[in-house]
Amino acid sequence: MPKIEINKELCKSCGLCVKECPKKIIHIGSTINSKGYNTAMQTDDNKCTGCKLCAIVCPDSAIAVYK
Amino acid sequence: MEKIYDRVSFTSSTVPTGFCPGCGHSTTHKLIAEAVEQYNIRDKFLTIYPVGCGGLGLTWINLNCIGAAHGRAGAIATAIKKTNPDNFIMSYQGDGDLASIGMAETIHAANRGESITVIFINNANFGMTGGQMAPTTLLGQKATTAQNGRNIEEHGAPIKMAELISGLDAPKYVARFALHNAKNVMKAKQGINKAFEMQLKNQGYAFIELISMCPTNWKMTPVQCAEYIDNVVLKTFPLGVFKDEI
Amino acid sequence: MNKQFIKGNEAIAESAVRAGCRFFAGYPITPQNEIPEYLSSRLPEVGGKFIQGESEIASVFMVYGVAATGIRAMTSSSGPGLALKSEGISVLAAGKIPSVIVNVTRGGPALGTIEPAQQDYLSSVHSPAPGGFKCFVLAPQNVQEAADFVYRAFDIADKYRAPVIVLADGMIGNMMEVVELPEMRDIEDLPNNDNWRFNKYNDDGSIRVLSTYCPTGAMLMAQNKKMKEMYDTWDKEEQQWDEYMLDDAEYVICAYGSSARIAKSAVKELRAEGIKAGLLRPITLVPFPKYAFEKLNYNKIKEMFCAEMSIPGQFIYDVKYHVLGRSKVLPIQTSGGVILETDIIINEVKANL
Numbered sequence: 001m002p003k004i005e006i007n008k009e010l011c012k013s014c015g016l017c018v019k020e021c022p023k024k025i026i027h028i029g030s031t032i033n034s035k036g037y038n039t040a041m042q043t044d045d046n047k048c049t050g051c052k053l054c055a056i057v058c059p060d061s062a063i064a065v066y067k
Numbered sequence: 068m069e070k071i072y073d074r075v076s077f078t079s080s081t082v083p084t085g086f087c088p089g090c091g092h093s094t095t096h097k098l099i100a101e102a103v104e105q106y107n108i109r110d111k112f113l114t115i116y117p118v119g120c121g122g123l124g125l126t127w128i129n130l131n132c133i134g135a136a137h138g139r140a141g142a143i144a145t146a147i148k149k150t151n152p153d154n155f156i157m158s159y160q161g162d163g164d165l166a167s168i169g170m171a172e173t174i175h176a177a178n179r180g181e182s183i184t185v186i187f188i189n190n191a192n193f194g195m196t197g198g199q200m201a202p203t204t205l206l207g208q209k210a211t212t213a214q215n216g217r218n219i220e221e222h223g224a225p226i227k228m229a230e231l232i233s234g235l236d237a238p239k240y241v242a243r244f245a246l247h248n249a250k251n252v253m254k255a256k257q258g259i260n261k262a263f264e265m266q267l268k269n270q271g272y273a274f275i276e277l278i279s280m281c282p283t284n285w286k287m288t289p290v291q292c293a294e295y296i297d298n299v300v301l302k303t304f305p306l307g308v309f310k311d312e313i
Numbered sequence: 314m315n316k317q318f319i320k321g322n323e324a325i326a327e328s329a330v331r332a333g334c335r336f337f338a339g340y341p342i343t344p345q346n347e348i349p350e351y352l353s354s355r356l357p358e359v360g361g362k363f364i365q366g367e368s369e370i371a372s373v374f375m376v377y378g379v380a381a382t383g384i385r386a387m388t389s390s391s392g393p394g395l396a397l398k399s400e401g402i403s404v405l406a407a408g409k410i411p412s413v414i415v416n417v418t419r420g421g422p423a424l425g426t427i428e429p430a431q432q433d434y435l436s437s438v439h440s441p442a443p444g445g446f447k448c449f450v451l452a453p454q455n456v457q458e459a460a461d462f463v464y465r466a467f468d469i470a471d472k473y474r475a476p477v478i479v480l481a482d483g484m485i486g487n488m489m490e491v492v493e494l495p496e497m498r499d500i501e502d503l504p505n506n507d508n509w510r511f512n513k514y515n516d517d518g519s520i521r522v523l524s525t526y527c528p529t530g531a532m533l534m535a536q537n538k539k540m541k542e543m544y545d546t547w548d549k550e551e552q553q554w555d556e557y558m559l560d561d562a563e564y565v566i567c568a569y570g571s572s573a574r575i576a577k578s579a580v581k582e583l584r585a586e587g588i589k590a591g592l593l594r595p596i597t598l599v600p601f602p603k604y605a606f607e608k609l610n611y612n613k614i615k616e617m618f619c620a621e622m623s624i625p626g627q628f629i630y631d632v633k634y635h636v637l638g639r640s641k642v643l644p645i646q647t648s649g650g651v652i653l654e655t656d657i658i659i660n661e662v663k664a665n666l
Contacts, residue, residue: 014089053249059093061074134524142371143378175367
C-alpha cells in the first residue's frame with residue numbers, strides 16, 4: 001500500500017501538499033514541531049496511490065514517498 | 068515497499084531552509100539539490116549567492132558558495148567560470164539582485180555567454196527587505212514603496228527578464244517556469260536539468276526564470292499565492308521557452 | 314637582463330604577470346588605460362584570463378570571485394573609478410580575499426582632471442569604503458618602484474589574505490623609465506591556498522561559505538577585533554620608509570610618491586646652498602611609518618614641511634598626527650593636476666628659515 005512519510009522538522013505547514021493531493025488525504029494536523037508549525041499528515045493510508053505529487057510540490061523536501 | 072521519492076541525502080534532514088512556508092526559493096533549492104545529486108557534481112559545484120532571501124537556504128543545501136554583493140553575481144559567476152572552467156557555476160538571484168541593481172552585470176554576463184546556469188527567482192517584490200517594489204512588480208500590485216500599486220506612468224511596466232535575455236545572441240537556453248503546483252514544479256525541474264546538462268557539456272549560457280510564491284509579502288497563504296500565480300501573475304509573465312538553441 | 318625602457322602602467326602590468334597574476338578585470342579610465350590594454354593581450358600569453366568589465370564595479374567583483382578560488386587577481390582604476398570600486402574593496406577586505414588594486418591617481422574629486430594628483434590619500438589610506446577597515450597601501454615614487462611594489466603586493470596579499478592598494482599617480486603611470494623587471498614566478502611555486510579557497514570543501518567534507526554578512530553583532534565584533542590584530546601586526550612588522558639626508562636635517566620635508574622625487578631634488582638644491590634640508594618618504598602608507606617620526610631628532614629640527622599634490626591637504630593630517638606637536642608642519646601643496654615643482658618647495662622652505 002503506497003504511503004508518504006512527512007519529516008515533521010522540515011514541514012512548515014504551508015498547505016501546498018494538502019491542495020495538491022488528488023485523493024485529498026493530506027491535512028494539517030495538530031502535532032506541533034520544534035519551530036512551532038502544525039505539521040501536515042496523511043490521514044488515510046489506504047487511498048494513497050504513490051503519485052508523488054505532494055512530495056514534488058513540497059518546497060521543503062519534507063515528504064518521502066513509499067510504493 | 069520501496070522509497071520512490073526522498074530528500075536529497077546531502078541536504079539537512081533536521082534543519083529546514085530559512086525560507087518562509089510556501090516560498091518558491093525552497094522549492095528551487097530542492098530542485099537544485101536533486102540535480103546536483105543526479106549529475107553527481109557536488110564536488111565541483113559553486114553557487115554564487117545574492118543579497119536577498121536567496122541566501123537563506125545555503126546551510127540546508129550544504130554546497131560550497133560565494134556570497135556576492137547586491138547585484139554582482141553575474142560578474143562574479145562569469146569570471147569564475149572563465150578562470151575555473153571545471154567548476155560548475157550557478158548564480159542564484161532574486162528580483163532586486165538580478166533585475167534592478169544587477170541589471171548591467173546580468174545583461175553583460177548573458178552577453179559574454181560563459182557556460183553558467185543563471186537561476187532567477189521572480190516573486191515580483193523585494194522579499195528580504197519587506198516587500199518594496201521591484202522591476203518585476205505587477206501593474207496594480209501594491210508594494211511598500213508603491214502603496215497605491217504600481218502604475219505605468221510613474222513606475223514603468225514590469226520588466227520581463229526572460230524575454231530580454233533571449234534577445235541577446237549568446238544565451239542558448241532561456242525559459243520561464245513556475246513553482247506553484249506539482250505540474251509546474253516538474254516542468255521547472257526539467258528546465259533546470261536541461262540547463263545543468265548544458266553546462267556539463269559546455270554548451271553555453273542558460274537563464275531560468277522561476278515564478279515564485281511570496282506568501283509573506285503578498286500577504287496571502289501559500290495556497291492563495293498559487294491561485295494568484297495562476298490567475299494574475301502568469302498573465303504578465305507567460306511561461307515557456309523563449310530560446311532553445313541546444 | 315630584464316632592463317626595459319617602459320611606461321609605468323605597462324611596467325605595473327608586466328610585473329603583475331611576473332608575480333603570478335593570472336586574472337585581470339578593469340574598465341577604461343585615464344590615466345591607467347595601458348594596464349588593461351597591455352594585459353588584454355599579455356595574460357592569454359601566459360594562460361591567464363582578461364575581462365574588460367562592464368563597469369569598475371563589475372570589474373572589482375570579478376576579481377573578488379576569481380581571487381576567492383585562489384587565483385592571483387588584480388584590478389586597476391583611478392579617482393571616480395575607485396569610488397565605484399568601494400563596495401567591492403570592502404567585500405574583499407571583509408571576505409579576506411587576497412587581491413591587488415592599483416590606483417593611478419588623478420585630480421579630483423569626481424571627474425576632476427586626467428592629470429596626476431595625490432588627492433586619494435584619505436580615501437585609499439583611511440577609508441577605501443564604509444565599514445572601518447583598511448587595505449595595505451604601498452606608494453611607489455617611480456616606475457621601478459611601481460613594478461617592484463606591484464610584484465610584492467601579491468605576496469603581501471597572500472600572506473595576510475587582504476586586499477593591497479598600490480597608490481601610484483598619473484605621472485608614474487605615464488612616464489617611461491629604464492626599469493629592471495622582476496623575475497617571472499613559477500605558478501607552481503605560489504603559496505598553497507587549499508586550506509581556504511572557496512571552490513574546495515574542507516577536509517572533513519563540510520562546506521566553505523564566503524559571506525561578508527554576520528548574523529550577530531557579537532560575531533562581527535569578534536571579526537573586527539581580528540582585523541585590528543592584523544593591522545597591529547602590520548604596524549609592528551611592515552612599516553617601510555626612506556630617508557634622505559635626514560641625520561642632521563634642520564628642515565625636514567615629508568612627501569610620498571612623485572612628490573617625494575620632486576622634494577628630493579629640492580633637498581639637493583637646498584643643501585648646495587648650505588641649508589640643511591632632509592627628506593622623509595613613507596613607502597607604506599598603511600601601515601604608516603610612525604617609527605620614522607619617533608626617530609626624528611626634534612631638538613635639531615627647526616621646521617617641518619609636508620609636500621603633497623592635494624588641496625586641501627590630506628597626507629599632512631597623518632604627518633601632524635605622528636609628529637605629535639613636537640614641531641609645526643607647514644604645507645607645500647599644489648592640486649588638481651598641477652604638479653609640484655622644486656622651486657615651489659625651495660621657496661617655501663626659504664620663506665621659513
